[in-house]
Amino acid sequence: MTRTELFERIKERLAALYGSRFKGLVLYGSAARGDAAEDSDxxxxxxxxxxxxxxxxxxxxVEATSQIRRDYAAHAVSIRAVSxxxxxxxxxxxxIEAKREGIPV
Incomplete structure (x- = not known):
């Protein structure tokens, strides 16, 4: 599974879970900056x-995305909710970090 596929599957699950409350997904941290190590999450x-x-x-x-995260064994995936x-x-x-360096996916 590619990262793009990972993000799409997670967005689908979160949209199903939250309906119209779900407004998007933002990649942040080392993966967004492009300086992630081999074992970075x-x-x-x-x-x-x-x-x-x-x-x-x-x-x-966690319950909505656990299977997807297990299927994507390349890296650990952490998802935090924020309004x-x-x-x-x-x-x-x-x-602030996510706004500055993050990438909507």
Whole structure:
């Protein structure tokens, strides 16, 4: 599976899980910067319409994407939920980094 296929499959699952609340997926971190090591993970932000409690979204995201992440054995995949509003205003350091260096996928 290519990275593009990985991203498309994850987006499909998240769209099915969240419906119209799902607003997009952003690649950030070393993979987005192009300086990922061989064993680097792939970091993704799941952008959702408010309200978002990132801690409550962990389990549904993991359950919805676990098979896809297992199928993509090349790298570990980490997906964090954040509200589109927090993303747009750069609410905290992780979001600021993702806005600055991230790539919508």
């Amino acid at each position: 792939i970091d993704l932000l799941c952008l959702l319409q408010d309200p978002v409690n990132p801690y409550q979204e962990v389990r549904p995201i 589109i509003q927090e993303y747009e205003r750069g609410a905290y350091p992780l979001v």
